[in-house]
Amino acid sequence: MRFTALLAGVIAAAPLRAQLPATLTLMPVPASMTVTDARLRIDSTLAVGITGYRDPRLERGITRAVARLEGRLGTPLARVYTGNAGATIVIRVAGRGFAVPDLDEDESYQLSVNDRQATLTAATVVGALRGLETLLQLQDADASGLFFQGAEIRDAPRFRWRGLLLDVSRHFEPVEVIKRTLDGMAMVKMNVFHWHLSDDQGFRVQSLKYPRLQEFGSDSTFYTQDEIRDVVAYAADRGIRVIPEFDVPGHSSSWFPGYPELASGPGPFQIERTWGVFVPTMDPTKESTYKFLDGFVGEIGALFPDRYWHIGGDEVNPTAWRQDSSIQQWMRKHHIASEAALQTAFNKRLFEILGKHGKTPVGWDEIFQPDLPRAAVIQSWRSSDALAASAKAGFQGILSAPYYIDHQKTTAEFYAADPLPANTDLTAQQQQLVLGGEACMWGEYITPQTVDSRIWPRLAAIAERFWSPASVNDADDMYRRLAVTSRRLEELGLRHGDHTARMVRRVAGDSVPLFESLLDFARPLDFGGSGPNQLYPHTRLIDAAVADPPATWDMAGVARRAIAGNATAVATLRTQFDRMTGFESRLAGLPAPAEAEAAPVAILLSRLGRVGNEALNFTLWKTAPNATWIAGADSVVAEAQPRRPVGTLRPVGVDAVRLLVAAAQALPSPRRTP
C-alpha cells in the first residue's frame, strides 16, 4: 500500500466521500479545496500535455514529477510532453514569470482532477511547480492500483516569504545535502533558501578576488563558485530564491585569519572553535574596510541573482571597538556616541555599497536603526514584538523568533506560532509588511549525518504555517498528515526517516532494538547535539535522538482523549506506559558507554510510566487517589522536567502524565460520597 494506508483502509471499509478527511494528506493545505469521489487512474498510458507556455524549466519540473510517479508505480512512463489538451494531465501556464524567482512571483494555481483528467492552470511556471507538488500529494492507492484523488483546488500562499535558514559555517554541509534540502523545501512549497555562509566558525565561499578568505577561514571546506552557481540554478528550477548571508560586522572572526586588516584590534585572529558571541569585529572606521566590502559584494553578488543580500548585523560585541583607541578617537571625531551608533554608521556605508551593486539589504533585528533604508527587510530573531515594532515603523519584516528548529521543540509547538497572531494590533496595511517567516537551522550541533533529522519532518509543518490560511491549525490533523508527508519526503532522498536506527546501530551494538525503543521516548536536551566545540563527531545518543519521535507524537493530545473516555487513546497510552516502565531494568548492567548516557532518562521514564499507568487506573476506576499518591506522582512529574536536567536526554510524555495525574486528582473521592 502506498502512503495513505489509513486512508485507504477507510475507503475500503465504507462509502467514500463522507469518510475522506477534508484535508486529505495534503501539506500544506490549499487555500481552497473540495474533494470529490473521482479517481483518476495512473498507469503506463499516462500522458502529459502542455497546452500553454512551455520552457525547459517547466519541462524539467514535469520530468521530476513524472519520475516520482514512476517510482511509486514501479514502472516507467512515457516522458513525452505533447500539446494535447486530451492528455491525462494537462498543464496550462500563462507565462514564464520572473526570470529568476522573485519575492513578487505569482505562485497561485488551480487544479482540477476528475475521473478522466487532471488540469493544472497557473499564471507562472513557479505556480505550476507548486501545483504539481499538490497533484503528487493527491496520489493514493487502492486494490486496483494508483490513482489521483478527485479534487477542485484553488491555491495561493498566505505569505510571500517562506524560508529556511541553513547555517553552514559552524558545520559545513556538502552540496548533496543542500540539494536534497531544496527538494524537500519545494515539496512543501517553501520559496527562500537563506544560506548562512559565514560566521565566526567558518567562511564557506570561494572568492577569487580575496582567496585568503577561504584559504585561511574555512578548514578547506567551502563551496566553489561553480558549486554555488549549480545550487542557485537548482533552487531556481524549483522556484526557490537563494539569499546569501555574510554576517558583518560581528560574527565575522573567520574573515580575519586571511585579512586581519579588516578587524578592529591587532589580532592575531583565528577561526573560532566554540559557540557564542566573540570579540573580533570589523573595523568600521577604516576606508579600506569599505573598499574590501565593495570588491567582495561586487564579486560574490554576481553569483547570487536575488535582489536581496543578508548582512547579518546581529550580536555585535562592542569590546573590540571599546578597546581600540583609534576607533574610540574616530568616534569622538565623528560625534558617534555609542557602539550601536557606530554599527549604524557602518550599516549606512554598507547599504550604499549594496545599492551600488543592485542589492537590497536584509538584516537581523539589530539593524532596525533610524537611518535604515526603507527598502530593507528586517528579520526578527528576538520576538514577534520586534517584528511588529518594525512593521509599525513602516519596514518589511520576516519572523524567525518562534521557528528556531535547532531548539529541540515538538512540531506542534512550532506549528502553533503564527507570523501574524489573531490578536495582532497591526493595521491591515502594517500586516502587509509582514512578508512571512523563516525557520532557522543553526549549525552548532549538526553534521551532514544528522542535519536531515534536525530539519525534517518538523519543517513541513512550519511550511504549512507560512503557506496555508491561518485557520488551518489543528495539531491532530497536522500530525496525521505529517506521518504521510514524512514518508513522501524520503522519496526525495532525505534521510530523517532512518536517522535514529542508523545512528543507534553505530553506538549500541547488539542492543540496537533496546536503544531504538528508548529513543521513541527520549528527546535531546537543548540544541540536540553533543560537544561544546566544532571538533566533536556528533555520534552519541543525543545525536541519534530526535525532537519529536514519531512513535510518541502528541502524547498529551492522546492523554486528553483518554481522559475524555476514548478507548483507543487509553490502549495507546497503556502500551506506551508499559514500554516506558521497562527501560530502567532493561538497561541495567549493560556494559556499554551508551548505557551511561541512557541511564538517567531511563530511570525517569520508568517512573513516569508507572505513575502514568496508575493515574490511568484511577481515571478508569473513577476513584480518586489519596494524598500520598498525589504527592509522589507530582514529585515524579517534577523530577522529569527539572530546571537543570541530568544527562543529554529528556523524557517524552511528561505533559501526558501531568494531565492524567491532574485528572485523577480531580476525581470525586469515594470517602467524600455519603
Place this chain on the structure above:
Amino acid sequence: MRFTALLAGVIAAAPLRAQLPATLTLMPVPASMTVTDARLRIDSTLAVGITGYRDPRLERGITRAVARLEGRLGTPLARVYTGNAGATIVIRVAGRGFAVPDLDEDESYQLSVNDRQATLTAATVVGALRGLETLLQLQDADASGLFFQGAEIRDAPRFRWRGLLLDVSRHFEPVEVIKRTLDGMAMVKMNVFHWHLSDDQGFRVQSLKYPRLQEFGSDSTFYTQDEIRDVVAYAADRGIRVIPEFDVPGHSSSWFPGYPELASGPGPFQIERTWGVFVPTMDPTKESTYKFLDGFVGEIGALFPDRYWHIGGDEVNPTAWRQDSSIQQWMRKHHIASEAALQTAFNKRLFEILGKHGKTPVGWDEIFQPDLPRAAVIQSWRSSDALAASAKAGFQGILSAPYYIDHQKTTAEFYAADPLPANTDLTAQQQQLVLGGEACMWGEYITPQTVDSRIWPRLAAIAERFWSPASVNDADDMYRRLAVTSRRLEELGLRHGDHTARMVRRVAGDSVPLFESLLDFARPLDFGGSGPNQLYPHTRLIDAAVADPPATWDMAGVARRAIAGNATAVATLRTQFDRMTGFESRLAGLPAPAEAEAAPVAILLSRLGRVGNEALNFTLWKTAPNATWIAGADSVVAEAQPRRPVGTLRPVGVDAVRLLVAAAQALPSPRRTP
C-alpha cells in the same frame, strides 16, 4: 554498547580468555593471531606516534582511522602524530612501497596490542593501512569504556588480487557511491577496483579527444576526467588499484552513436536499453579502428596509472561480422577462418596498442587464444575449470565465476567457493599463477539507491575468502563476525543496513512493519531487480528485498543444530516459523499494489512455516509422521522451490524445512516398535 555486545556480555559474565572466540570479530581473519586478555584503553589521551617512514598518505590514513575512533568514542582526539615511541599507538613503516598501488605491493603487517600500547609494523604504507583496519576491528567496549583487545598478529594476504568489479554502464553510479564503496573495500582489505566503464548501455567516461563518446553514448551521465582523477587518488590513498574496463570488440554499442565508423555494418546505432548480447560490434578490419583505439588508450590511459587495462573481450556476437561482406572478404584475403580467429587478430592489434602505452591487458575468458601475450591476465567468468586451463597454459588468472554478486545467493554460498579449491590439480607453480579473484557487481538491476544493499555485507565474506588462509571457512563463525562487520561498514556511510526499511517505507504506506517483516523471510528472485530495461525505477519489493536477510541468516545451519537437540536453535526456529505462518492472513485484503507482489511468497511462507513447526514437533516428540503428512510436507517444500517461480520473491527457509522434514521422516515409527 559498541559492536560486540554478544562478546561483551560473555566477557562480563565469565573469566575472559577462555570465552573469547579465536577470531574475535575480525574480518578478514588474519593469517596468524593470538588473543590475550590485555585491554588497551581508549580515551581522550590517546596519542599516535610515527617512528619510521612517514608521508602524507600514511598521515591521511591515520587521520581517517582516528576520526572513526572519535565517532565511536563520541569525543575528539588529538590528531597530532608525534615521533614518540611511547605513544598509545606506535606505527613503524619501513618505506613508501610503490608510488601507485601495485600487484606486487607488500601488504603484510604485524600488530601487537598489550595493556599499554599498540605497535603496528609494516614494510609499506599500504601494509600499515591494512593493519590500521585490523586495529579498528580490535576495538571493543566494557563498562569502563572503549578498549583495544590484546592480540599478537602477523598478517599477509593469501592472494595478491582481491577485487570488486562495479558495472556503471547499465546503470550509472555517482562518485559518492564509488567513494563509499572504496571505503568499504579498504575496511575488508580488498585492493582492486575494477571499473566497468563502458558497455552496450552506456559510455561513462569523458573523452576530450573523442567527445562524441560521452555526448552520444551516456545520456549525460558520465565521469568527468577530474572526477576520475579524484576517484583514482581516493583509491590510491586506501591502497586500492583502479583498473578501467572498456569492453571491446563486443559489448560496445554505446561507442557507435557518436562514432558509427567504428562499427561493423551500416547502423544507425543507438544506446541499448535492454539486457543481453547485441549485434553491434567493432570493425576489426579497418585501420581507422586501431587509429581511434590508439588515440583513446593514449588519452584515457593517462588517467589510470595502473599498469593493467581491461579490454573485456567477452561475448562477441559474430552476426555483424558475418553480415558484413567487406569483413568477410577481408577475412578471406587474410586467411582468417572464423570469427573467433578474427577476434584474436583484433586482440593482437589491441595488445600492441596497449603495449605502446605501457599497459598490460586483462580480459575475460574468451581472450585466451593462441597468440595471447604471456603477460596478460585472464579473468574467468565461466568457471574454475577455465581458470585452471589458462593456468596450465602458463597464464596468470583471476577467478570471478563463483563471485557474481548480482546473483541473489547467500553469503555462505559465495564464502564456500575458493579460487584454489583443496582438490585442485594445479601444480604448486601453476597455483602461483592464480592471482586471486574478483566479485562482480553487474549493473542491470541496481541503482544508486540499491547498490549498497547488493554489494554489502556479502562482499566482506568474499574479501575474507581472498585474504585469509583457506582453512578459515566456518560459515557459522563467518555469520557471527559478519553481523558486527556489517555495522562497522555503516560507519563509513554505506547504506545497506537500512536498505529494506527505507525502500519499504516508499511502497508500503502504513503497512511498513508487515512488509519489513515479510522481507526478513523473502529474497529476490534471480538478479534482484525489477524491470526488463534501463528505464525502470527499481522501487518495488524485489528491489527492497536482500539476498541474505540478516534476520534469517543460515536457517539451514540453525535447523541442523535443532535436529541435534540444541534448545536455542529450536526456539529460534519456532519464532521464525510462527512469523512465517502468519504472513498469508496478515496480507489478505490489503488494498495495495505491494500486496500483489507479496502475495505469492506469503502463501509459500505460510505453508513452509506450518510444515516447519510440525516437523519440529515430530522431532521433539521423537515420533515419526505418517506417509500422508510426509507427502504433504514434501509437496510444500517442492512448491516453495519450483523451476519457474511465481512472482518476484522466493521464500527463505526452504532448506531448513527440508532438513527438518527429512529428520522427522527418519525417526523410528512408533508402529514399527514391537
